[in-house]
């Protein structure tokens with residue numbers, strides 16, 4: 001029998017976090033949960049999770065939520081659980097030295113916890129793609145040994161699995177699949193009055209609000225191209241995107257001899273989360289497999305770059321510098337929140353990101369890499385401020 005792995009879950013109350021706990025609850029012999037972290041907006045759920053998994057430590061980013069968490073833990077009967085509050089508490093828990101840290105935080109705020117986990121020698125099961133987009137080399141430079149990051153994004157997990165079929169030198173290209181989101185087939189002119197409710201209605205995946213909006217604008221795919229290029233060290237021009245509305249083929253690797261290897265399974269994040277937790281091993285019965293006794297159509301179509309310019313914008317940033325990709329992400333986070341608050345029209349999301357990048361382009365030239373997290377935070381803050389200014393003027 002395998003030794004039990006200790007697991008810390010960051011963002012435990014979100015879509016990735018709750019599914020991670022679901023996987024763990026089905027394999028109690030393999031995992032013990034040593035810490036949970038969340039933002040602080042779902043304290044009852046956090047306390048119930050702590051009680052169910054007998055978790056010794058929880059951390060919440062919101063300092064003001066500490067009292068509410070303690071009270072909720074008492075109600076849930078988890079009186080043995082200690083509570084820390086504030087952003088540093090989340091980073092501290094991430095760096096507490098668990099065997100595996102699952103990072104399911106949304107946004108580049110997840111970078112410092114990712115770095116802390118790597119520095120502490122933990123295996124990082126990474127769903128927080130923004131860690132790679134905002135501070136790729138800061139993240140990779142924090143590894144204490146090789147192969148410390150297990151990709152959890154379904155596309156990157158699929159590529160990671162497919163890469164086992166050959167060597168790095170044998171890879172011709174990566175093909176990242178996209179569902180196309182709820183507005184597939186629409187032209188820009190058709191998307192003028194789209195509401196948050198419409199954009200939150202994803203056809204194949206049930207995810208948190210930010211990643212769902214990003215999926216609808218295809219910015220999510222842009223972030224994933226950046227993530228794939230950096231995680232797997234493949235040049236941007238050797239990464240294609242294809243629209244596959246069924247979300248069964250989660251991405252592919254084409255090798256030099258013309259063979260293409262893919263990973264296919266019905267859409268269910270528990271599969272890449274489970275592999276992220278247990279790699280290099282696979283666990284039994286994590287998710288349903290494809291049913292080959294039934295007829296099925298898998299379709300693939302090219303991306304409409306004119307209607308969905310976010311992927312080409314992301315490619316441009318990836319080729320320019322890490323600073324550009326951090327600004328892309330920060331401006332996008334501001335714009336998505338403004339759209340969800342009904343302060344920005346749908347088409348304004350990507351337009352705002354592009355405008356911020358245009359404004360900041362000259363100051364982003366020079367050293368392409370961040371020297372430190374502090375430098376990254378400063379440039380991100382500037383991007384967020386400019387995005388807010390543009391949004392206020394709408």
Ligand SMILES: NC(=O)c1ccc[n+]([C@@H]2O[C@H](COP(=O)([O-])OP(=O)(O)OC[C@H]3O[C@@H](n4cnc5c(N)ncnc54)[C@H](OP(=O)(O)O)[C@@H]3O)[C@@H](O)[C@H]2O)c1
Pocket residue numbers: 010011012013014015016017037038039040041042060061087090103104105106107109127128129130152153154205206207208209210211269
């Ligand atoms: N959901 C998916 O299927 C999916 C698939 C692939 C990749 N991803 C990526 O995974 C990440 C999480 O996505 P999601 O859909 O799970 O998001 P989500 O449902 O919005 O959950 C976000 C989680 O992060 C917590 N959080 C927010 N700020 C925090 C902070 N400063 N410190 C610690 N925790 C904090 C939230 O806590 P509160 O509840 O207290 O707010 C919540 O638990 C994103 O990067 C996303 O792109 C998600």
